[in-house]
Amino acid sequence: MKVSVGVSNRHVHLTEETYKELFDGIDLEIVKELTQPGQFASNLKLTIKTEKSSIENVRVLGPLRKYNQVEISKTDAFKLGLNPPVRDSGDLEGSSPITLEYNGKEVYLDKGCIIPTRHIHINPDEVEKFGLTGVKEVSVKVGGEKGGIFNHVRIKSANMSFFELHIDTDDANSFMIKQGDIVEIINEN
């Protein structure tokens, strides 16, 4: 079972309310379609900040969601002085507080910052075809001089999903892989 790699850099999802508060008057436009249908990199970038530090030019992904969510790597977390939990999208209870800033306007989130769980987007037909029915997580094997195995890779099945492994920049850089590389799913269940 082979799957292609998608590397997620740090990014932000916004509610309509937060979007209006920060970017009032600036349209949310599609700059680049992402591999998952309907998802896109927008024209908007903001700064994420804590008392310790900040990171500029963090991309807002669209479309708008029902929750605000800031997805960062452990490397980013050290820079910001945060210790965010490893979570699936939308599972935000107890996640780290963080401040969003654009052009002098700030929105404080009392939760919403996470390190995303490694996961594979897949559709129900592929779940069945690959014998993954009922499987919640798998491992992924990567070749190369700094290769190895990622454990705890969540299976995220949804209609219309594009079959792809999503990892963060720390994972990609540790194993020296990049967007579009092909790796191997290991089903230990």
Next chain:
Amino acid sequence: MKVSVGVSNRHVHLTEETYKELFDGIDLEIVKELTQPGQFASNLKLTIKTEKSSIENVRVLGPLRKYNQVEISKTDAFKLGLNPPVRDSGDLEGSSPITLEYNGKEVYLDKGCIIPTRHIHINPDEVEKFGLTGVKEVSVKVGGEKGGIFNHVRIKSANMSFFELHIDTDDANSFMIKQGDIVEIINEN
């Protein structure tokens, strides 16, 4: 077989000639002993730079060596616009060129920048005790929510070595482990 983790941040080893050229008149002093006997973090820091970018405050480790060597992570390599090979210490043919700078003085190295191979320091008695005689590399298993397995971990046996796994900051951040954590060696040979 358990081993403790040592995380190597980016650092530089210098020859006596390069040290004198950059830091003439400033003593090389021990700031902190490292876990490997005789090795130390010195009082000296410099800037590593390329045409694309630079990274400040890179620590010089002592003692001085017979070669100049700059050890960085893949994350650093992206920032600097370099594509260094994954190498053992001292194996520098074909490694990346880089410039060292301190207080306006510069030394251009036509080679010397590498991403260090994952490795385990061990002494010959422990090699025998752990059944690793003749084994060149092993794997290492890491638990936790972002755990997994590092392949291609080199066995570096030397008298007086302190038994420890050395990984870079990308490896540590990807797997969410830190200095002093305990992980498991897997001998697949």
